[in-house]
Amino acid sequence: MSIPRIFIDGDQGTTGLQIHARLQARHDLELVTLAPDRRKDERLRAQALNDCDIAILCLPDEAARQALSLLRNPDVRIIDASSAHRTHPGWAYGFPEMSADQPRLIAQASRVTNPGCYPTGAIALLHPLVGAGLMPADYPLDIHAMSGYSGGGRAAVQAHEAEPAARPPAFQVYGLGLAHKHVPEIQRYAGLSLPPVFVPAYGSYRQGIVLTIALHQRLLPPAADAQALHACLARHYAGAAHVRVLPLAESSALERLDPQRLNGTNDMELAVFANPSRGQVLLTAVFDNLGKGAAGAAVQNLALMLGRR
Template sequence: MKYKIFVDGQFGTTGLKINEMLKNRSELELLTISEEEKKDIEIKKKFLNEADLVFLCLPDAASKESVALITNENVKIIDASTAHRTNPEWTYGIAEITPTQREKIKNSKRVCVPGCHASGFIMAMKPLIENGIVLKSQKIVCHSITGYSGGGRALIDAYEDPANKGKFDSQRPYALGLSHKHLPEMKHVLGLESAPFFTPSVGNFSQGMLVMSYLIKDELSKKVSKDEVISIYKEYYKGEQFVKIIENDIEYLDDGFLNAMNCNNTNTIEISVYDSEDYMLVISRLDNLGKGASGAAVQNMNIMLGLDEKLGLNI
């Protein structure tokens, strides 16, 4: 059996990547629409309702409009926008975060792809919250640096324009109003009383990211060592093929530095832990276009269609 797949928004960064990842899959038939046809609502509606599964790679408002056009109740939807990530009628698409989440995704017809920053933060904090180390009342500080591809075509073009050579060489913090669009899902999925104090930045590289969560040991509900935290992560994510827990950070680091790009072109997330007498730092490394976007979308598709979860994905 071939599954019909339609990518609504196939010309954007996430959509292009999903198409690239699926194009050689023999069990899938990709429905394609031209740039001109996508502006015709009736043609678009036809594609949306013919598919077995639809990826929505659109801005929030356009995503909601496309959902409203789907009248075939058998169509499964994976939305890569932020439109439905805190909607209880949609399933949050990180299969690894609870023992039952994978089954929820499998049985759902509406799944939202998490944000890239949110994925790194949630996967780092969830085991600590579930083990009573980090309290839901705690105020957590998080900083993230991501490749410029996360900003979509406009930012990619700006960084890669020869006329801008030297203009964007530094790390550039953004969302300095402290209200980044991933904050609602960070708070909602973890059940936090307050959203984290989160500051993202863009680096002068295309793909890859580091999400850094900062903890003050005196504020933790339990006294735990770095080794104990690593053991908690290993147990929590035991058997998860896309999650790697780093046990030896000396070998992991490159002369003391951590390269944001070493998970690129994979669906892997790596979690490493660092500490001092007073503080603890948890870093999630992932590809912002992989586990942070298109890779996560394809992983969810595989689960929803009952296929091998790692099909088309690199570890």
């Protein structure tokens, strides 16, 4: 049996570098790369794309679409780490823990779209609850999330790691037009009938995400208290290798969340916090935006497509 050939198109970007680092020591696959002076040669890129078994696109959206136009070999399978195809029909959504059937769908797909970093946390929290009827599909959701500056790509990394006088502010809220490109993805895969309000931010640290969703008990079904929400999430992710739901006793002892706690891993921790006297619940997700939010997810999907766990 031949060793699978994997081509990372865009292996010098933030996500591409991380994927390359995770795969370069592997002996069970062949990693195809182009020399720095040849990466923009369309003929050589097309050759690499058509000669591989699986191509991982780590490109801006338009460049990812352009890469697909170069494909002539119908046997080449694609993992797209951009947001170009996340809500397109015919593409498997690359969040294996989203449903019991998702690993099989990814494993059999010829086209897999990697989830966005922020949507990974939001969908992980919301999809099981909406599906179980514990949260109305039309709940007026506000989602707040902070990522390390690497979430802004190579340009943001360079800006934040420049001389101190030239660095951006320590904390920046963006997406103030309330039309962030992740909103349709969150709405679709969380099963929402209305788009949520999504407010993202960057902090002055390199990587790691804390995402929070605040809920009012009075707007939930009567049985949907914190214990029921937690039990639903715990059931959904029971046995999952990369998603852990903190026990209520463990989360109730916490006073703060560290967005960098899971950096360098492909893991995500979900938690439920509550103040019953005020009728308030807080759902949280912590994970590495370059791990479960990007490169780690791509490598996990690659394993499924290669028939490995």
